[in-house]
Amino acid sequence: MKKVKIIAGISWAFLCLIMIIILFPGLNSFSVSVSKLPFMKLNPKYSGGEIAKQMITASCTLDIRKPVFNGFFKERNSGFVQLDWHGTIPETIKDSIDYDNDGNKDFCVLIDRKDSKTVLSPFNKKVKGVIISTPTSYGWAVRVGLDKN
Amino acid sequence: MDNVLEKTGMKKSFGKSLLYTLPMFLITFMFMTGGKPNFSDPASALAVLTVFLLVNVLYFFMHYTGKTDRYRAVLFIIFALSLSYTLIHNMLEVRKSMSFSQADILECKIPFCHLVIPMMILPAVFTKSIIFPGSIIGGFANISSMVVLWLIATIVLGRGFCSWGCFYGGWDDGFSRIRKKPVIKKISELWRWMPFAVLIMVALTSALALMPTYCSWICPFKAVTEFEQVTSVESATKAGIFLSLFGGLVIALPVMTRKRTQCSFLCPMGAVNTLANKITPFTVKIDKNSCNECFKCVEVCPLYALTPADIKAGKVSLFCSKCGKCVDACPKKAINYGIRGIPAGTMKNFSRNLFLFVSFLFMAIFSAGSIISTFHGLLKLIF
Structure with a gap:
C-alpha cells in the first residue's frame, strides 16, 4: 500500500x-x-443585451437592444435598455424609441455631443431616466433606466 | 568552485546546479524568444536577454545554495511591480488615465484578473453568464485565458499559486521584508479563516447583485492597477476604500508584522487556493524525527500557515503557500518540500527538485511577458 x-x-x-x-x-x-462553454458569455448587464432592432440612416445606425431586467433568481423590477449609435454621428442626435415594440414611442432622447448633454423625454411611465450616456470607440451609447411594470 | 554538499541540506555542486538549470534554460529560451532571438530592436533584445538571464540565474542559485524563498521572492516581487507598471503604462497610453471610463465598461474592455473567479462561479451556474465587463476571448487579459491559467496552476500548485503565480502577492511579500524584526508579534491564528468569510460574503453578494463586489468595493490592488473614474460620491468612496486597504493591509501591516497580511486575512482567492491544497501533489512535510520543535518555522511563516500545534502534530496546515521560507529557516532541515504519498524525510531532493522545476517554470513563463515589457519600457526611457 x-x-x-x-x-x-x-x-x-x-x-x-x-x-x-x-x-x-x-x-x-x-x-x-x-x-465555447455554455456559460462563457457576458451577462446582459455588461454586454447591454441582444440587439432587438436597428434604425439605419444614410450616415449612421442605431442599435436598440432588448431591455435588460435580469437578476440572480428572477427578473428584477428595474432594468435598462441600451442604445448604440454607430458610424458618422451628427453633432446632435435626436431619436424617438419604441423599446417594447408596442407601436408607441416610449421616449425621445436628445444628445448634444459637443456639450455631452443628454435630455430624455419619457412618453411612458416605465421610462425612468438616463443611467449612462457616453461617447464610445464606435460612436455613442446610452442606457435608459426602465421599470418592468 | 564547488559548493560543499551539506549532509542534510539541499545545496548542490556548481556543475550539478548548472545541470539542473539546463532544462529551465532551454524551456525559458524557447518561450521568451520563440526559438529565434530577434536582434532587430536592440532595446527589445536586451530586455529579453536580461529577463532570461535573471530567471535562470535565480533558478541556478536555488539549486546551488539550497535556499528557495529568497530567490523566489526576487522574481515574485519583480513580477508584481512589473505587472502594475505594464498595466498602468498601458492605461495611461491608451486612456490617458489610471481609471477606466463608463465607455470602457460598456464596451467590455476591462482586463480580467483571477480574483474575479470566485465571484463568477454562482452566476455562471445559475444565470449561465459571466458577470464581468471583460472580453471572453481575445484582447489583453481575456476571461478564458485567465480562467485556464488559474485553473491549471491551482490544480498543480494549490495555494502555491499565492507564492509562485499571483501577480499581486509580490506587493505584500515585498513590504513584509522591509523590517528585520516585527513590531506586532502576536496576531491570533483565527484571523487566517477570514478569507473564507470574505469569500462567502463576496460570492453571495456578487451573485445577488450580478456584479463582482470584491472588485467593485474591496480589492486593495485597484490602487496599483486601475479603478473606476471618480465622478460621484460612490466612486470616491470606492477609491478611498481601495487606497486605505492597500495602505493598511499591503503596506503598513506587512511592514509591522513581517507577514503577508492581505493574503492571510483578506484575499478570497487565497481561500479557494487553500482548498485546492487538498488535491495538489506538492506539499511541505515535517520530519518528526529531525524536528526539535524550535518553532523557527512558525515565526517566519508569512501566511500564518504554521502553528506550534501543527508542528507538534507533524503536519503543515492547508494554508501553506509553499513559499519555502520555513524550509530555508529550519536549522535541522526537518521541514522540506514533499510529494503526496511519499513519507516525510524521504526522497527530499527529488521532491524539492520536481516542485521547484514545476513552480518556478510556471512563474518564469507567466511573469516573463510583463517583466520584459517593463524592462523594455525602462530601457526606452533611459536611452
Whole structure:
C-alpha cells in the first residue's frame, strides 16, 4: 500500500509537470475551448443585451437592444435598455424609441455631443431616466433606466 | 568552485546546479524568444536577454545554495511591480488615465484578473453568464485565458499559486521584508479563516447583485492597477476604500508584522487556493524525527500557515503557500518540500527538485511577458 501511494503521488506530480509544460504553448487553444462553454458569455448587464432592432440612416445606425431586467433568481423590477449609435454621428442626435415594440414611442432622447448633454423625454411611465450616456470607440451609447411594470 | 554538499541540506555542486538549470534554460529560451532571438530592436533584445538571464540565474542559485524563498521572492516581487507598471503604462497610453471610463465598461474592455473567479462561479451556474465587463476571448487579459491559467496552476500548485503565480502577492511579500524584526508579534491564528468569510460574503453578494463586489468595493490592488473614474460620491468612496486597504493591509501591516497580511486575512482567492491544497501533489512535510520543535518555522511563516500545534502534530496546515521560507529557516532541515504519498524525510531532493522545476517554470513563463515589457519600457526611457 505504501508503494502504491508513492507511485500514485509521483505519477500525479509528473502529470502536473506535463500540464505546466503544455499550458503556455496550448493556452490559445485551451482558451478557445473554454470560451465555447455554455456559460462563457457576458451577462446582459455588461454586454447591454441582444440587439432587438436597428434604425439605419444614410450616415449612421442605431442599435436598440432588448431591455435588460435580469437578476440572480428572477427578473428584477428595474432594468435598462441600451442604445448604440454607430458610424458618422451628427453633432446632435435626436431619436424617438419604441423599446417594447408596442407601436408607441416610449421616449425621445436628445444628445448634444459637443456639450455631452443628454435630455430624455419619457412618453411612458416605465421610462425612468438616463443611467449612462457616453461617447464610445464606435460612436455613442446610452442606457435608459426602465421599470418592468 | 564547488559548493560543499551539506549532509542534510539541499545545496548542490556548481556543475550539478548548472545541470539542473539546463532544462529551465532551454524551456525559458524557447518561450521568451520563440526559438529565434530577434536582434532587430536592440532595446527589445536586451530586455529579453536580461529577463532570461535573471530567471535562470535565480533558478541556478536555488539549486546551488539550497535556499528557495529568497530567490523566489526576487522574481515574485519583480513580477508584481512589473505587472502594475505594464498595466498602468498601458492605461495611461491608451486612456490617458489610471481609471477606466463608463465607455470602457460598456464596451467590455476591462482586463480580467483571477480574483474575479470566485465571484463568477454562482452566476455562471445559475444565470449561465459571466458577470464581468471583460472580453471572453481575445484582447489583453481575456476571461478564458485567465480562467485556464488559474485553473491549471491551482490544480498543480494549490495555494502555491499565492507564492509562485499571483501577480499581486509580490506587493505584500515585498513590504513584509522591509523590517528585520516585527513590531506586532502576536496576531491570533483565527484571523487566517477570514478569507473564507470574505469569500462567502463576496460570492453571495456578487451573485445577488450580478456584479463582482470584491472588485467593485474591496480589492486593495485597484490602487496599483486601475479603478473606476471618480465622478460621484460612490466612486470616491470606492477609491478611498481601495487606497486605505492597500495602505493598511499591503503596506503598513506587512511592514509591522513581517507577514503577508492581505493574503492571510483578506484575499478570497487565497481561500479557494487553500482548498485546492487538498488535491495538489506538492506539499511541505515535517520530519518528526529531525524536528526539535524550535518553532523557527512558525515565526517566519508569512501566511500564518504554521502553528506550534501543527508542528507538534507533524503536519503543515492547508494554508501553506509553499513559499519555502520555513524550509530555508529550519536549522535541522526537518521541514522540506514533499510529494503526496511519499513519507516525510524521504526522497527530499527529488521532491524539492520536481516542485521547484514545476513552480518556478510556471512563474518564469507567466511573469516573463510583463517583466520584459517593463524592462523594455525602462530601457526606452533611459536611452
